Amino acid sequence: MAAGEQGTLNRGTGVALWRQIQQHLEAQIDSGRFKPGDRLPTEFELAETLSVNRHTVRRALSEMEEKGLLRVEQGRGTFVHEAVIAYNLGKRTRFSANLASIGRTAGHKLLTWRQEEADPNVAKLLCLRKGAPVIVVETLNSADGRPVSYAEHYLAKALFPDIVTHLQESQSLTKAFAAQGIADYERKWTRVTARMPQGNEAELLMQPRSRPVLVTESIDADTTGMPISYGISRFASDWVQLVIEN
Amino acid sequence: MAAGEQGTLNRGTGVALWRQIQQHLEAQIDSGRFKPGDRLPTEFELAETLSVNRHTVRRALSEMEEKGLLRVEQGRGTFVHEAVIAYNLGKRTRFSANLASIGRTAGHKLLTWRQEEADPNVAKLLCLRKGAPVIVVETLNSADGRPVSYAEHYLAKALFPDIVTHLQESQSLTKAFAAQGIADYERKWTRVTARMPQGNEAELLMQPRSRPVLVTESIDADTTGMPISYGISRFASDWVQLVIEN
DNA sequence: CCCTATTTGTTCGTATGTATC
DNA sequence: TGATACATACGAACAAATAGG
Numbered sequence: 134m135a136a137g138e139q140g141t142l143n144r145g146t147g148v149a150l151w152r153q154i155q156q157h158l159e160a161q162i163d164s165g166r167f168k169p170g171d172r173l174p175t176e177f178e179l180a181e182t183l184s185v186n187r188h189t190v191r192r193a194l195s196e197m198e199e200k201g202l203l204r205v206e207q208g209r210g211t212f213v214h215e216a217v218i219a220y221n222l223g224k225r226t227r228f229s230a231n232l233a234s235i236g237r238t239a240g241h242k243l244l245t246w247r248q249e250e251a252d253p254n255v256a257k258l259l260c261l262r263k264g265a266p267v268i269v270v271e272t273l274n275s276a277d278g279r280p281v282s283y284a285e286h287y288l289a290k291a292l293f294p295d296i297v298t299h300l301q302e303s304q305s306l307t308k309a310f311a312a313q314g315i316a317d318y319e320r321k322w323t324r325v326t327a328r329m330p331q332g333n334e335a336e337l338l339m340q341p342r343s344r345p346v347l348v349t350e351s352i353d354a355d356t357t358g359m360p361i362s363y364g365i366s367r368f369a370s371d372w373v374q375l376v377i378e379n
Numbered sequence: 380m381a382a383g384e385q386g387t388l389n390r391g392t393g394v395a396l397w398r399q400i401q402q403h404l405e406a407q408i409d410s411g412r413f414k415p416g417d418r419l420p421t422e423f424e425l426a427e428t429l430s431v432n433r434h435t436v437r438r439a440l441s442e443m444e445e446k447g448l449l450r451v452e453q454g455r456g457t458f459v460h461e462a463v464i465a466y467n468l469g470k471r472t473r474f475s476a477n478l479a480s481i482g483r484t485a486g487h488k489l490l491t492w493r494q495e496e497a498d499p500n501v502a503k504l505l506c507l508r509k510g511a512p513v514i515v516v517e518t519l520n521s522a523d524g525r526p527v528s529y530a531e532h533y534l535a536k537a538l539f540p541d542i543v544t545h546l547q548e549s550q551s552l553t554k555a556f557a558a559q560g561i562a563d564y565e566r567k568w569t570r571v572t573a574r575m576p577q578g579n580e581a582e583l584l585m586q587p588r589s590r591p592v593l594v595t596e597s598i599d600a601d602t603t604g605m606p607i608s609y610g611i612s613r614f615a616s617d618w619v620q621l622v623i624e625n
Numbered sequence: 626c627c628c629t630a631t632t633t634g635t636t637c638g639t640a641t642g643t644a645t646c
Numbered sequence: 647t648g649a650t651a652c653a654t655a656c657g658a659a660c661a662a663a664t665a666g667g
Contacts, residue, residue, distance in 0.1 A: 199577060217572075219570070222623050223625065224625045319625065320625050321624075321625060322622065322623060322624045322625060323622070323623040323625075324465070324620050324621070324622050324623075325571055325593070325620065325621040325622075325623070326463075326593070326616060326619075326620050326621075327573035327591040327592070327593045327616040328590075328591065328616060329589070329590075329591065343575070344574075344575075345573040345574065345575065345591030345616070346573070347571070347572070347573045370572060370573040370574060370591075373572075374570050374571065374572050375570070375571040375572075376568065376569070376570050376571075377468050377568060377569040377570075377571070377623050378567075378568045379469065379470045379565065379566050379567060379568060379569075
């Protein structure tokens with residue numbers, strides 16, 4: 134702890150202490166003293182070095198969290214927030230291209246796959262008869278090495294008998310589609326909800342269980358309008374922002 | 380408890396008890412025995428009448444919650460989930476029209492309003508100079524009487540000096556815009572995130588604090604492309620689904 | 626698996642200064 | 647002047663999540 138910390142706070146100036154602390158910390162982040170991803174000193178340490186109560190520090194931190202500058206994780210600490218990923222939801226929604234356009238490198242991992250019989254919901258969405266065989270692939274998608282979304286894709290087996298093989302080779306749905314004769318496809322619609330993580334979602338997305346996930350359900354269709362894929366994606370809400378451009 | 384409850388479960392048939400319970404409950408919901416919004420019997424009561432352990436009931440319930448059929452609220456009970464509102468995010472995103480199109484009646488309430496000086500972020504988004512006066516109105520918006528979103532709208536005072544008066548009269552942003560000379564406007568973009576409720580958001584939206592809110596930031600512009608309003612809306616994630624049609 | 630230390634989250638209570646009626 | 651409400655600031659204790667042995 135630098136001895137120079139003291140003297141940054143002035144009491145009785147009409148400016149609340151917590152606001153001075155906030156300005157002080159924001160200046161340090163701006164100056165690069167704390168970089169994105171860095172952990173701040175603990176609330177206790179900050180309170181000590183600034184000679185104020187922990188509540189006063191907490192007020193400043195919570196203000197900064199609300200502004201999106203910090204990420205506070207119970208039991209771990211307080212971190213300078215990294216830049217969020219603006220994930221575009223449009224006609225041409227594609228994970229890799231989406232990330233490339235904002236200067237990030239996309240990573241894919243095929244977690245598991247299985248064959249199922251289409252339940253009424255899936256059958257309707259993919260225009261299949263109930264009970265028709267569907268392939269379900271689970272993928273973990275990352276940006277610059279950090280997981281940002283965990284997705285399940287439902288595909289009609291009749292249309293894509295060898296999709297898993299292609300996926301294992303290319304690690305890309307777009308390429309796997311191409312190898313199965315779908316040169317191009319479009320997003321038909323997307324539905325967005327939010328909920329708390331379930332099962333191992335938090336673990337896979339490497340986020341605390343106390344943070345929500347953004348869940349999207351979507352249908353992709355080929356150029357004739359025939360639905361080819363039904364996807365359910367969970368996005369780490371701390372790292373992703375969904376963008377709709379009109 | 381109806382005596383007819385027993386006999387619905389068959390042990391040793393290869394079908395897990397919890398799955399039988401799930402099918403049993405889903406059938407009862409389908410049949411209308413339990414209607415949307417109804418409270419189910421407590422986990423203890425269900426376990427008693429079905430002669431199984433409470434954990435077995437919980438497994439069935441948690442499966443149904445994951446499917447979106449139930450809403451489990453700690454300390455209150457388990458409820459049959461009401462139909463969610465499909466809120467369309469498109470060029471012509473308007474609250475009342477949006478709800479009317481899915482057969483619901485929209486309600487608006489102007490909570491408060493205040494005048495501020497535009498901070499750098501707001502100034503940039505509304506194409507104002509920093510420090511320019513802006514009007515901030517807070518509204519609570521409901522569907523069929525139930526609050527579904529709580530929004531703050533930032534408007535340049537220079538463009539809409541009397542917006543508050545018009546809002547108080549019409550209780551509709553669209554109409555208030557019209558009264559101030561904006562015959563038509565369009566949604567330029569929307570950004571969607573999710574987080575836990577803060578302050579009195581949970582209270583206003585009448586949802587438990589343990590459920591996330593969907594937060595949208597958006598810009599509306601007039602027909603010339605000039606931004607007229609910057610909005611931050613919090614949606615009750617249990618009741619609203621955001622829909623993007625391409 | 627338990628146990629412990631660390632760190633944030635929550636809820637009490639107390640006191641003070643300021644603005645308003 | 648008093649009464650009241652509100653935001654600020656401090657203190658103590660405990661709860662809950664995390665990490666490591």
